[in-house]
Amino acid sequence: xxxxxxxxxxxxxxxxxxxxxxxxxxxxxxxxxxxxxxxxxxxxxxxxxxxxxxxxxxxxxxxxxxxxxxxxxxxxxxxxxxxxxxxxxxxxxxxxxxxxxxxxxxxxxxxxxxxxxxxxxxxxxxxxxxxxxxxxxxxxxxxxxxxxxxxxxxxxxxxxxxxxxxxxxxxxxxxxxxxxxxxxxxxxxxxxxxxxxxxxxxxxx
Amino acid sequence: xxxxxxxxxxxxxxxxxxxxxxxxxxxxxxxxxxxxxxxxxxxxxxxxxxxxxxxxxxxxxxxxxxxxxxxxxxxxxxxxxxxxxxxxxxxxxxxxxxxxxxxxxxxxxxxxxxxxxxxxxxxxxxxxxxxxxxxxxxxxxxxxxxxxxxxxxxxxxxxxxxxxxxxxxxxxxxxxxxxxxxxxxxxxxxxxxxxxxxxxxxxx
Numbered sequence: 459x460x461x462x463x464x465x466x467x468x469x470x471x472x473x474x475x476x477x478x479x480x481x482x483x484x485x486x487x488x489x490x491x492x493x494x495x496x497x498x499x500x501x502x503x504x505x506x507x508x509x510x511x512x513x514x515x516x517x518x519x520x521x522x523x524x525x526x527x528x529x530x531x532x533x534x535x536x537x538x539x540x541x542x543x544x545x546x547x548x549x550x551x552x553x554x555x556x557x558x559x560x561x562x563x564x565x566x567x568x569x570x571x572x573x574x575x576x577x578x579x580x581x582x583x584x585x586x587x588x589x590x591x592x593x594x595x596x597x598x599x600x601x602x603x604x605x606x607x608x609x610x611x612x613x614x615x616x617x618x619x620x621x622x623x624x625x626x627x628x629x630x631x632x633x634x635x636x637x638x639x640x641x642x643x644x645x646x647x648x649x650x651x652x653x654x655x656x657x658x659x660x661x662x663x
Numbered sequence: 664x665x666x667x668x669x670x671x672x673x674x675x676x677x678x679x680x681x682x683x684x685x686x687x688x689x690x691x692x693x694x695x696x697x698x699x700x701x702x703x704x705x706x707x708x709x710x711x712x713x714x715x716x717x718x719x720x721x722x723x724x725x726x727x728x729x730x731x732x733x734x735x736x737x738x739x740x741x742x743x744x745x746x747x748x749x750x751x752x753x754x755x756x757x758x759x760x761x762x763x764x765x766x767x768x769x770x771x772x773x774x775x776x777x778x779x780x781x782x783x784x785x786x787x788x789x790x791x792x793x794x795x796x797x798x799x800x801x802x803x804x805x806x807x808x809x810x811x812x813x814x815x816x817x818x819x820x821x822x823x824x825x826x827x828x829x830x831x832x833x834x835x836x837x838x839x840x841x842x843x844x845x846x847x848x849x850x851x852x853x854x855x856x857x858x859x860x861x862x863x864x865x866x867x
Contacts (some may be wrong), residue, residue, distance in 0.1 A: 493785075519677070531677050538681035542688045551693035552703060557790070559759075559783050621813040639823055641788060 462539035467589040471597030471625040478601035487561045488602055494619055498606035500554045501561060502599025504547070506566055506592065508539045511578040513591030520580050532575045533566070540565045564593040570598060601657075604651050611651075613640030690806050703780065704751075704765070709739045709861075711767025711776040712747040715739035717858035721751075727854035738854045744854045745770050750769065750840040754832040759783035762792065762832040766840035770848065774801045776835055782829075789829030795821055797830070801837060810838035 476520040477483045485503070507631070508599045515535050517521075523531045544562050565571065565589040574594055611617055615633030617625050626633050639645045708718070719727070721735035736808065737749040737754040747770070753763035767775040779793040791797060800820055811834040813819025815827055822830035 475832070493788075524666065524670055524678075526666070527674050531674060534674075534677050535683050541685055545688055545692045549692040549699060552699045556781055615832055642825065661842055 463588065464589055466594040467586050471590070471593035471595070472600060473597070473657060473660055476597045476601055476657055476661075477570045477573075477594050479596055479654045480661060481573070482654075483573055483651070486600060487564065487651065489606060489643065491558065491561055491585055492606040492646065492649070493613070493641045494557075494605060494610050495606045496554070497557050498602035499599060501558055501596070502552075502602045504543050504558070504562060504599075505565055505568065505570065506595025506600050508536065508543060509571055509574060509598075510591035510597040511539045511590055512571055513574055513587040514584060515577045516579040517582060517587035521580045528576075528580065529572075532572060533653070536575070537566045564604050570594060593627075601653070601655055604653060605646070608653075609636050609640045609645055612637045613642075613645055618623045671835035673768075695848045705865070706747045707717045707765035708739075708767075708779055711749050711765050711778050712737075712739045713741075713767075713769070713775060714853050715741045716851065716860060717741075717743075719858040720855040723857035723859075724851070724854045725795065725797045727857055728847060730848055733847065734845070734852075736843070738851050738858065739859050740855050743855060747775055748844055748848075748851060750843055752836040752840045752843075754839070756828070757782060757784055757832045758789050758826070759826045760835070761784065762829065764833065764836045764840075766837055768840060769843050772805060772845075774806065774841075775799050777833065777837060784826065784829045788823065789826040791823045791826065792833060794823075794830055796855070797821075797833070801833070804843040806838060810834065810841075 460581070462469060471477060473480075475481060476484065480490050487501055491501050494648075510548065512535055515530060519531070519535075540563065544555075547558075547562065578590045582590070607617075611627050613636050615626060615628060615636040616626050637645075640649070717740040719740070720740040721737065724736045724738050725731055725733050735751045736760055738745060739747045739749070743791055747767055749765055749767045751763065753761050755761045760783045762784065763780040764777050765780055766777045769775050777798050779798075782790065782791050782792060784792060802813075803821075813820045813822040813824060813827060813830050813834055815830075818834065820830065820834055
């Protein structure tokens with residue numbers, strides 16, 4: 459791979475190496491949590507925070523950690539940050555915490571985090587690892603958000619439901635009888651597939 | 664041998680630092696978490712009951728009933744008279760596990776309101792249990808002897824589209840709450856002496 463500049467470290471996660479649509483990592487929460495935009499963005503923020511922090515910590519420790527025990531060391535670091543997010547979210551964002559449920563603790567085993575630790579943070583400096591973590595996290599958030607946007611509007615007839623900004627798209631009649639399949643698992647796969655096609659076309663052009 | 668010792672030292676230190684940080688965050692968040700939970704419960708009690716000026720919490724109710732293992736009940740009083748009872752009920756038969764409710768009942772045996780306290784149902788489907796559109800169906804209903812049921816089971820409650828299993832937790836919970844109330848209703852006014860001044864319920 460050619461040397462990337464700092465800006466490229468940050469923005470490669472958005473489209474070119476989008477964690478969800480190109481690297482196909484972290485698909486489980488992407489299928490389960492993208493029924494509303496608020497859930498998707500909440501999950502995206504939590505992943506971005508954990509990814510940036512764990513990349514920084516692992517980059518700092520990369521010369522200390524012997525390569526034979528690097529995986530358990532990474533997991534402990536990642537699990538610590540996830541548990542912190544879990545506790546902070548329960549304390550200050552209780553309703554979001556309840557909506558995201560078990561997926562917050564499951565960030566620990568989300569392949570994006572371990573993947574970036576292994577593939578990037580373990581080989582690069584602090585600053586670039588932070589940018590990589592932020593870029594990948596934001597790319598994941600963008601991907602979750604765009605899936606949720608499609609699924610919530612078509613499957614629920616609303617946008618941003620669960621916030622004071624909630625609005626009804628296509629009128630009340632559509633909201634009463636939305637395309638229900640879109641919030642069900644098949645709708646998740648349909649949306650995922652279509653957006654993956656879109657992202658790959660965009661990447662090649 | 665030297666390498667192995669290094670592995671152990673590095674891993675142990677990482678674990679120790681992590682444990683220290685987690686302990687710190689835990690001690691910082693314990694109070695806000697407890698406060699957020701207590702506030703959620705109190706909010707729920709206030710929204711499922713008619714207007715009241717004094718409230719007896721689960722502990723006071725248990726003392727008044729003289730039963731240490733009575734289910735958690737909040738008895739609301741207006742000018743010394745029992746006006747409503749809120750019961751915390753949970754049902755393990757949800758689609759994603761347990762669903763817990765705060766059910767507000769009136770002394771005349773009608774349902775006043777119900778509110779979801781916590782659930783792990785499918786977002787976008789079962790999670791609509793918390794919507795006004797679903798829960799408002801219960802307002803003013805008299806629970807029949809055989810209990811409330813969803814229309815699919817021959818009852819009157821319109822289940823959430825695509826989430827009948829989740830909807831059944833609501834009917835079962837209301838039935839269970841009503842059963843508890845029937846058992847204790849005669850003795851509940853005794854809790855009035857211990858009720859603390861609390862405003863609430865006006866939204867009902």
